[in-house]
Amino acid sequence: MKKKSGFLTQLKEGILDNNPVLVQLLGMCPILALTTMVSNAIGMGLAATAVLICSNVLISLLRKFIPKQVRIAAFIVIISGFVTVIEFIMRAYVYSLYQSLGLFIPLIVVNCIILARAEAYASKNKVLPSAVDGLAMGLGFTFALFIMATIREIIGMGSFLGIPLFGDFYSPATIIISPPGAFLTLGLIIAVVQKIRNNAEDKAQIAKMKAQAMGEAKEEKDA
Template sequence: MNAKDILLQFKNGLFDRNPLLVQVLGVCASLAITTTVSNSLYMGLAVTAVLVCSNLLISLLRRFIPEQVRIAAYIVIISGFVTIVEMVMNAYMPSAAAKLGIFLPLIVVNCIILGRAEAFASKNTPLPSIIDGFAMGAGFTIALLLLGAIREILGSGSFFGIQLFGQSYTPIGILTSPPGAFMTLGCLIALIQYLKDRLQSKTKASADQTHKDVKNKEVEPNDL
């Protein structure tokens, strides 16, 4: 476990394997609550908190949970943490909890959390699992913020509730409704795929050059 591994995990969570924009997981909640940036932030933080806690506990218990009942055990652990987050939010930020509404308890069935439990936490030691939770949570939060920013700025002409444009601006109302949510996410994923394709073709073009450099280095007898 060194700095390079941690960096790689964060790169995976934020870009290469972003839970929402690349793996397309946790779509239900993302479409429903990203009408404003503040809602996106609350949802992202709640999911990150649950993800980090459940990854830690599942990774600690990975030798004790029998293979056959692992999914049930994961669901119980996750729903326990979701209940804690729900209670904390109801106590300290009741207005945010009210805005997230039904989607706060529905974090239990968010595929990202169960997916990371099954794919990562059940196979790794606690420390990398916590970092994985933070990285994936951050990737999800940033994707939600992006979606929320587009929908709030264009759909209601504000950002974090502050009006950005003058009276003459007519907001694109459809973007704050569910159909607009589908289309915004679709366009965002298309943009990511386009950027990825361009990046890949660029690196491919320069790959031959770097390949030569690497070969040259290997030949040099530095170790002697």
């Protein structure tokens, strides 16, 4: 992997091509529960990103030290340690955010994105790529949270980041910010993402087939 292009591919991979939420379908619990307000979604996304980067770096550093038989246990201890530290920092310095996220901060521990990246990437790669992977996947998670929260807050509460967008005549469709609305919104977003990905794949395939056909035609001519 080349240095600079590697960084960008990893970033693109995390945010778009292999987005942990929209493509890998991981971390469903926070994405359903915490996307009623954009501010909560961003806070959650950044907290998870911080944990992801820290745990990826430490796990990558310790990848030769941790015996493979107890690696999952060690990963969970490391992840929960970082989550607890982040929780302490949040309740000391961003108290209102800490209150609105509530129970979901300790639940970052069982966010499968973090364990998945530890197991699939950080435990097999060097420190720097692991840190970048944590950043990319964390931003991908934040991105998905942001998109979903934007849609739900605008439709369900008629506001964005707490600022009312429409006048009093707009009565918000509260179903969108209730749990069923979370499933509806998520389903539709994933459908759109799949459509885009399929189209891109089809295009690539068609281009490949065209190139092949051209090549064959050329060969025939040459013959």
